[in-house]
Amino acid sequence: MSLVESGTFELDARECPAPGPSEVLVEMSDVGICGSDIHWYEHGRMGDRAVEEPLVLGHESAGTVVEVGADVDGHAVGDRIAIEPGVPCGECEYCCRGTYNLCRDVEFMATPGTDGAFREYVAWPAEYAYGLPDAVSTREGALCEPISVGVHAVRRADVGIGDSVLVMGAGPIGLLAADVARAAGAADVAVVDVVDSKLDRAVDRGADLAIDGREADVAAAVREAFGTGVDAAIEATGAPPAIESVLDVTRPDGTVVLVGLAPDTEVPVDTFELVRRQVDVRGSYRFANTYPTAISLIAGGDVDAAEIIDFDLPLDRVSDAFERAAEPVVVKGMISMD
Numbered sequence: 001m002s003l004v005e006s007g008t009f010e011l012d013a014r015e016c017p018a019p020g021p022s023e024v025l026v027e028m029s030d031v032g033i034c035g036s037d038i039h040w041y042e043h044g045r046m047g048d049r050a051v052e053e054p055l056v057l058g059h060e061s062a063g064t065v066v067e068v069g070a071d072v073d074g075h076a077v078g079d080r081i082a083i084e085p086g087v088p089c090g091e092c093e094y095c096c097r098g099t100y101n102l103c104r105d106v107e108f109m110a111t112p113g114t115d116g117a118f119r120e121y122v123a124w125p126a127e128y129a130y131g132l133p134d135a136v137s138t139r140e141g142a143l144c145e146p147i148s149v150g151v152h153a154v155r156r157a158d159v160g161i162g163d164s165v166l167v168m169g170a171g172p173i174g175l176l177a178a179d180v181a182r183a184a185g186a187a188d189v190a191v192v193d194v195v196d197s198k199l200d201r202a203v204d205r206g207a208d209l210a211i212d213g214r215e216a217d218v219a220a221a222v223r224e225a226f227g228t229g230v231d232a233a234i235e236a237t238g239a240p241p242a243i244e245s246v247l248d249v250t251r252p253d254g255t256v257v258l259v260g261l262a263p264d265t266e267v268p269v270d271t272f273e274l275v276r277r278q279v280d281v282r283g284s285y286r287f288a289n290t291y292p293t294a295i296s297l298i299a300g301g302d303v304d305a306a307e308i309i310d311f312d313l314p315l316d317r318v319s320d321a322f323e324r325a326a327e328p329v330v331v332k333g334m335i336s337m338d
């Protein structure tokens with residue numbers, strides 16, 4: 001199923017791909033709809049990149065191996081796997097350092113030039129396919145992708161035992177990052193959002209404090225609850241007012257990790273305050289070396305991946321699914337390929 005222009009998907013018949021020697025052929029079963037898929041669907045472009053050829057969307061995916069390339073070890077026909085959607089060049093400075101999320105030549109599913117996962121079969125490098133244990137369904141395994149964004153952000157935030165953490169935004173990234181922070185040892189987790197049902201959901205999932213960003217002065221609410229501020233804050237909205245206020249919620253020597261992405265986001269920054277309070281402000285881009293951790297977090301019950309899913313629809317209802325997934329109360333919509 002390809003996006004041919006903004007707002008229009010078309011079913012196109014394609015040959016089943018043949019896996020290369022180091023690839024596995026995967027029959028897809030579950031694919032999540034990410035905010036970036038919705039952005040491509042609604043706008044047909046992102047920054048200076050545009051959909052000029054039909055593009056298969058979907059990069060949160062899992063399925064079953066149906067064929068293995070001649071050189072593949074460690075995967076067999078019948079294995080259920082989650083697919084890591086970015087394949088880096090493996091040769092540049094950043095790939096060699098292990099921060100392959102920063103590779104400039106990465107081929108990332110569902111971006112122009114690299115088809116995504118809303119299709120029956122995907123041939124993918126075995127190195128970026130991860131076996132799922134019995135305790136993890138393919139539906140949950142597909143969500144290793146947004147969990148990985150959370151794992152990377154929590155690592156960037158250096159969250160440790162006993163820390164207090166604020167997560168701005170209770171979308172999929174925020175909710176999953178909150179679970180990951182707890183698993184990393186956070187003793188107190190506060191979540192901020194502007195939608196009632198999302199605040200309720202954060203509390204149901206274990207947040208100690210839910211702050212309504214429409215009503216509260218977030219920094220004041222944090223200081224009331226946590227004294228001089230939280231140890232770490234993770235910004236997962238991309239909304240300028242939230243970005244502005246997250247810079248003011250940590251204690252002196254605390255860390256702010258910016259995950260939220262929005263084009264042309266500019267916010268005023270009081271650098272004097274950031275310097276005086278010696279705040280670390282760090283970006284967090286995609287993820288590297290996170291899939292095994294994401295799988296163990298689901299298997300161990302530390303991250304409730306299934307709970308964030310609001311609906312599953314079949315591939316022939318992909319347009320309905322995208323319209324519904326864009327509703328502000330929805331956290332995660334899935335396409336079920338079975």
Ligand SMILES: NC(=O)c1ccc[n+]([C@@H]2O[C@H](COP(=O)([O-])OP(=O)(O)OC[C@H]3O[C@@H](n4cnc5c(N)ncnc54)[C@H](O)[C@@H]3O)[C@@H](O)[C@H]2O)c1
Pocket residue numbers: 034035036149168169170171172173174192193194195198213236237238239241242258259260261262284285286287331
């Ligand atoms: N850095 C990365 O690698 C990376 C990866 C994936 C997603 N992202 C970005 O992370 C952000 C979160 O992703 P998502 O899929 O959860 O998005 P989402 O849009 O589903 O969730 C964002 C949440 O923020 C809430 N929100 C909006 N304005 C707010 C405000 N002023 N205060 C508090 N909450 C507010 C919304 O109600 C929503 O629940 C997006 O900007 C996305 O583009 C970044």
Ligand SMILES: C[C@@H](O)[C@H](N)C(=O)O
Pocket residue numbers: 034036145146149286287
């Ligand atoms: C990391 C991924 O989830 C994000 N949507 C991106 O394309 O960068």
